[in-house]
Amino acid sequence: MSYMKTALMGCTMLAMSGAAWAQDETTVIGVSIPAATHGWAGGMNFHAQETVERLEETYPELDFVLTAASDAGAQVNDIEDMVATRGIDALVVLPFESDPLTPPIQSVAESGTWVTVVDRGLSVEGIEDLYVAGDNPGFGRVAGEYMAEQMPDGGDIVVLRGIPTTIDNERVAGFEEAIEGSGINIIDMEHGNWNRDDSFNVMQDFLQKHDQIDAVWASDDDMAVGVLAAIEAAGREDIQFVLGGAGMKEMVQRVMEGDDMIPADVTYPPAMIATAIEMTAVGLVSNAPVSGTFTIGSVLITEENAEQYYYPDSPF
Helix, strand or coil, X not given: CCCCEECCXXXXXXXXXXXXXXXXXXXXXXXXXXXXXXXXXXXXXXXXXXXXXXXXXXXXXEEEEEEEECCHHHHHHHHHHHHHHHCXXXXXXXXXXXXXXXXXXXXXXXXXXXXEEECCCCCCCCCCCEEEEECHHHHHHHHHHHHHHHCCCCEEEEEEECCCCHHHHHHHHHHHHHHCCCCEEEEEEEECCCCHHHHHHHHHHXXXXXXXXXXXXXXXXXXXXXXXXXXXXXXXXXXXXXXXXXXXXXXXXXXXXXXXXXXCEECCCCCXXXXXXXXXXXXHHCCCCCCEEEEECCCEECCCCHHHHCCCCCCC
């Protein structure tokens, strides 16, 4: 399986091993995603809907079924209904959780239906035909490299982790490797669970425990919002900046405006769902091979390039 790392620029085809279908009649693509339970997921839903609408206009021979599930059980039901009532020819799925979604997705794949998995991998390797995801080790590495560049003399930082997952472990490992030998010390690290309220509480605790904090790696823009609120409430002025991630439009706008507290951001685009849907569609309507793994690289957003990553109409 080959790997490509690139920033998301609107992919339409990828030269890797795979297969395509000649179309004589309507082909149905099922798209199953989690509901907008937090900011990133809201952005992902926005990009999924926009992509489906655009591709249905571009390719009259394609029909899409788009569902958003509030939990893993509902997503299993959505997928089973797509198979039973719509006879889908391909499935694009971002699993709500890996373990409960693996058996039903495996069943779809074994029936001969094309399967594209996005972001959260399955519990069994090799089920999907195409895997589209962000570069989680790279996400942490880019953040760590920026921290090291901004703090050439070192300093004391605190870190907010996401939900305890493999994704979070990969990000933290990449970050720690990037700051190794830089003189930057992680004096505290706790899970903020990619949640604003949880992160507000974690940051309050950090501020009470530590008289001096030079910077914060919030590792997520939703968590950065909670961190900033805690800093403001405490009236602390020792913290030089907060680095989040994922490209929330409010944070990107602050970067564009030269905000000292949010001088940069790191991409982990919810628009990766658009890449996955479009690659699947191209594979179905053309001879472009699209199987394999497509890794969307994380990019540092600065004041100079922030406008490229600002989506004012997106909910995220």
